[in-house]
Amino acid sequence: MGKEKRSLHPCKHLRKRCPLDCSFSPYFPSNKPHRFAYVHKIYGASNVGKKLLVDLPVSCRGQATDTLCCEAYCRIKDPSVHGCARMVSVLHQQLNAAECQLATIKAEVAVITTTLQPAYSHYKLS
Numbered sequence: 001m002g003k004e005k006r007s008l009h010p011c012k013h014l015r016k017r018c019p020l021d022c023s024f025s026p027y028f029p030s031n032k033p034h035r036f037a038y039v040h041k042i043y044g045a046s047n048v049g050k051k052l053l054v055d056l057p058v059s060c061r062g063q064a065t066d067t068l069c070c071e072a073y074c075r076i077k078d079p080s081v082h083g084c085a086r087m088v089s090v091l092h093q094q095l096n097a098a099e100c101q102l103a104t105i106k107a108e109v110a111v112i113t114t115t116l117q118p119a120y121s122h123y124k125l126s
Helices: 009-013 033-043 045-055 058-077 084-119
Strands: none
Touching: 009 045, 033 058, 045 058, 058 084
16 A cells, blocks of 8 residues: 655645645645745745644634735735735724714714604604
8 A cells, every 4th residue: 555645735835745644734735825825925834834833722723824824915915014904904994984974874863853853743653
């Protein structure tokens, strides 16, 4: 019986043989090479593989890897800012604008309600 030969993108990129218990395999599949490329470019493979993923519980590693991929992609896409911080800032501004609009509309409804209320006060509502 021969050993299963597989080659993940991280191992190819690092020019090393991919062991069967490769720490990258669950998080950087070979059919999505861009995920590792982004993370490697921003953080470096050794930082991700040896330091970050090893220190996290196994149950959190998938989410951490997804977050790193997203953050790295954002930093590559727009290097003038700090990755996802720009998206968070834009969303925060949009939320503040929506809250201001909502407060304005509520105030307008209150004015209209108080203006119309005396005109219709002689009608009995049941």
